[in-house]
Amino acid sequence: MFHIQNLKYKDVLRIKELDIPEGGLTCIIGESGSGKTTLLKMLNHLISPDSGDIEVMGRSVFKWNPVQLRRKIAMLSQSPVMFQGTVRDNLLIGLHFAEKPAAPEDKLAEMLKWLNLHISLDADSESLSGGEKQRVALARVLLTDPAVLLLDEPSSALDEETARAILGKLKDYGDSQKKTIIMVTHSSDLVRNFSENTIKIERGQFAEEAEKDAQQ
Numbered sequence: 001m002f003h004i005q006n007l008k009y010k011d012v013l014r015i016k017e018l019d020i021p022e023g024g025l026t027c028i029i030g031e032s033g034s035g036k037t038t039l040l041k042m043l044n045h046l047i048s049p050d051s052g053d054i055e056v057m058g059r060s061v062f063k064w065n066p067v068q069l070r071r072k073i074a075m076l077s078q079s080p081v082m083f084q085g086t087v088r089d090n091l092l093i094g095l096h097f098a099e100k101p102a103a104p105e106d107k108l109a110e111m112l113k114w115l116n117l118h119i120s121l122d123a124d125s126e127s128l129s130g131g132e133k134q135r136v137a138l139a140r141v142l143l144t145d146p147a148v149l150l151l152d153e154p155s156s157a158l159d160e161e162t163a164r165a166i167l168g169k170l171k172d173y174g175d176s177q178k179k180t181i182i183m184v185t186h187s188s189d190l191v192r193n194f195s196e197n198t199i200k201i202e203r204g205q206f207a208e209e210a211e212k213d214a215q216q
């Protein structure tokens, strides 16, 4: 699905070759500041490589129309963005930006329940806890039905049990709907339980390449 070659971005990332397969759950791990978020942002061209390339579904990120690319490959950032208004407003605005029809009330309510959110669609987004905001932002992305989900620490504000429950559901959804999920996480518990492909980043390098370089 993604083929990275000779990628360089400032002093932050340097990857000779890396493939991320279609389908399943890929986890990106590594120390704080190692370049995980930067790599994630490059996959839908929110950040442009200084040199090298990333092929997405066989086509260079430079050749994709950025809007089309980001509709196919949606990113949920580390700190969830909440818009002023109700939970309903926050869910519908994603569909509006994606130029998709508004979802009916029962679909919105079902999505909240699926994410273990026991809140009203009428609740003020400002009144939500951090973990609730994180899941509303996740629901907003899921409703737009992208082919690839880029999730930057999607469970950082959740307790371990809730994180495991949500990740289990996300993985089932990804498998049944043939989605590709790529997630940055610091949770070894989630990696152990759910990751099918784990990429370790070490000081801006793919860990296997960093090791080879160190041996030379």
Ligand SMILES: Nc1ncnc2c1ncn2[C@@H]1O[C@H](COP(=O)(O)OP(=O)(O)OP(=O)(O)O)[C@@H](O)[C@H]1O
Residues within 6 Å of the ligand: 010, 012, 030, 031, 032, 033, 034, 035, 036, 037, 038, 039
């Ligand atoms: N535009 C930029 N210009 C220069 N340096 C940058 C830029 N963006 C990020 N960095 C630096 O690159 C490094 C990697 O940042 P990044 O956010 O990708 O790390 P991370 O692995 O996701 O960290 P964390 O786990 O703490 O979220 C950091 O040292 C950061 O300060």
